[in-house]
Amino acid sequence: MNELATKHAALASRFQALAEAVQDWDAPTPVAEWKARDIVGHLTTWLPEMAAGYGIDLPKVTGDDPVQVWREHSANVQALLEDDAVTNRVVQTSAGDQTIAQVLDNFYLADIFMHQWDLAKASGQSVGWNPEVATSIVEGMTPMRDMLAESGQFGTPVVLDESHSPEERLAALIGRDPAWTAG
Template sequence: MSSPAQQHAQDAARFTDLVESASAEDWRRPSPVAEWAAVDVVKHLVEWSRGFLKGAGIDLPALDVDADPAEAWRRHVTDIQAIVDDPAGRILSNPHLGELPVDAAIDQFYTSDVWMHSWDLAKALGREPELGEQRCAAALAGMAPIEQMLRDSGQFGAAVAVADDAPAQDRLMAFIGRDPAWRP
């Protein structure tokens, strides 16, 4: 099992590779998330997490993702990695989650979001993502029992029908409301 710092470094590196491979024109490409272009995937990860961290007393400066998505992402990854590398005993307090060590909160909510949204960005860029069958199966097993709560949160779209024997990655993406066969 990886530490929060190791997991973030791994998942952020995969996402960074995608970001670095994008051309200026690629940022306008549609993504599998309704009404989002590729740049919006990056913007989502940067903006919500910076707001989320205010619950730990961490006030990171806003980044202009639209002006330079790759530069904003690189700065953001550096900021988040510094926090998980040295959480300094900080506790994140959130009215919906209670109190959690900041590195655990980042790992549970943000790093997993980076991992799953790497699928969206890869698809938007015309690439085939590979999230890992075991990790996808484990994530799906953890989410299935709380499906109604997840759906009620508004964070996921309606489930997409896929075969019961579809690969775990396809079943996970379908569970969170993505069409595994989506193409730009």
């Protein structure tokens, strides 16, 4: 298994564990307009649409059970990531030529990582983010905070100093209130 497939397997497994512990799929989330189920819906719908734009057939999984939808979707993504002929293909992106592996790592795997926080908070769980990974993402994304705000993909980014935990800093940077609770 290649490095990206290994990374996805770990992220997907952690997200699945969080999903399996959700008691109320209609619970509010740190994203004001979303319920817990919408987090899974987001992660399982945009990637097949983007993949299709690159000529990749990634089935769009639908259903009423968010855990089952996640399982099927992540299995489909895993199979795609284990196919080196697909992941090594170069495509044109807004950032220039990139391999499918680079696109998926930069956008999709980062999205899974960040939305773990939303699902954990909505369901009263600990996110369990790796502090080194969170710190690395904060360091990489902080110079782009204006672009993040303009993209409409995030809430208003807030840069917190190092007196805050890596989890708090990353949550704030992606426009979440680090102190948000479902209650």
